[in-house]
Amino acid sequence: MEQCLATGIDGKGSDITNSKLIAMIATKLAGNSSKIDRNVKLRLLMIASIALELQERDRKALVQSLSEEDKELLTKLFWLGVDPAKFAAKKGKPNKKLEEASSAARERLRINISANLCRYTPIIEGIANNIITSDKLDAESYGSLYIPNNYDGSLGQKGRVMAATSSIKKGGKIGGGASDDRLQPKIIFFIIGGMSGAEMRVMSEYAKNNQQFNVIAGSTAIMKSSDYIAGISKMFTKAQYDEAKMKN
């Protein structure tokens, strides 16, 4: 069900409409609501809030069964760019990220039927692949800084030549890695605000599939879903933020 919500397609690869998904959640929450673990409920509604672009009416209906504290937690997703007001204004315009997620999920299902439980592809996989296949990243979404300033960011042909062909040993110098490393382009991915297990897996697969590069992945912290939810619950509410800002 999680996977359906995140990708908008079912286990067979067909589209599911939003209203159907909302009905699914409603049934799940209504059926012995008291027995469902708080975390399960919360996670489900967080996924729905992010992936479904819920209309205000549906949103209100779904969050009914949550405690006040958890309702407040959902509103804090605003800090990560999840904004119900914006969804309402956009009306009907398709969500680009979600579209990409659906098509990636279809692809996964086509290749491997047991991917049913892992249809969803973390967005970082798409970003990582774009960096290699196209030299130009979508300038609307990404900015660039270069050192030296006149460097154009190209990875050159070096990455494609096996670096082992040229190995000049660093005689007697203290430190210094294996000399082959210096000729292999490096790509470092860094996520501010925590990296999940799925992203660690994606990065490791990416490194395996692109051995012409040295791939390094990092984050401010490694987190599981409960750590992430705990982090969001620690966020300021808008009111708390405004108050702190006034004092400052």
Added chain:
Amino acid sequence: MESNKHRFSLRENVRLRLLKDMLSGLKINFPDVPNFILVVDTLTTRIVSSCAKMIELLEEGVVALERLDVTRKAFPRMHAIYFITPTESSIGSLIKDFSNPKEPQYGNIHLFFSNHVDNALLDKMSKQRLLSERVATFKEINIDFLCPDSNLFHFDMPDALPVIFSKPDLPPSKKMEEAIAYKLSTIIPTLFDYEKFHIIYNKNAANPVSERVAKILKERVNRFIELKKKQDEDVNDEPPAPIKIVVLDRSFDPLTPILHDYSYQSMVTEFLELKGDMVEYETEDASGKKIKNTATLSDEDDLWAKYKHEFIGHAVMNVSREFEEFVANNKSSQVGSMDMSQLDLKTMSDIIKKMPMYKELMAKYTLHMNLLEQCKQV
């Protein structure tokens, strides 16, 4: 397997920098000093222990590893290496070690900081005459991250998420952004060779977190390049390959961390007790009683290394298949087929030699079957 082929590893580079840049360097500069004490704080303990073994430290002349935050025995004639973070608390403890002129903690000291030391703290140290007259080495070694896997790093800063994202433009958030950029920049000297950089950040109009971090990072990287130019008498004719750094803030994808991932490693982290790389799991003994066990999961365990990123269903299949193969192979060729009636000393010692390996292997298979079983139940 391509175990012989050289593979780039950030963790291996950290190890080299600690053992060679820091420790061997000291041995060259102070050839008459036979032994050192290494003092570390909460964070640097984790850096050292994640990539170097005690025996390796010993080989470089470190006879004791001591925690800065506890009361230690004084060795007023020994040389001590302090590998610490440049924070108020760690530098406070350092100053305290040399506050009593009658009882200095150590003789000469060698200071290595995990990151840049700001002027205020530098001032504070230089004002302590008892401390400053003992300083024989002062260096920003710039290793300020943890490396749980060969090419994976993190800062153990779970608070970055709430602070940076919900307090934009407030002092705690600004301070943290700077800390993150500074820590991230210490990856660079750990790569050894660098010249050209392309830093990419995701645009977030509401709160340009990654843009700010990327800009501070650029300044720091420039600083490292300058420093490198000064000390390098590099003879290599070919310039090092370019480096891309992609800085993303969590708003680029708020969804993925909530979804369950079904790889072996993700399931273990999510559902079993994991402390560092120690995992706790339950097994049943012969009488059906539940017992708690612990095991270490690291890449030295080849089953873990091979299957940790696989979908849980595949991992179960593969581990059981390998186990069956193992049993089949060994039944026919090894212990199982030996004729016990003609047991001579040589076959006996052969069996004994093989036993520990079997025991270990058997234990490993059972461990993974157990873990996978528990993951599946959830």
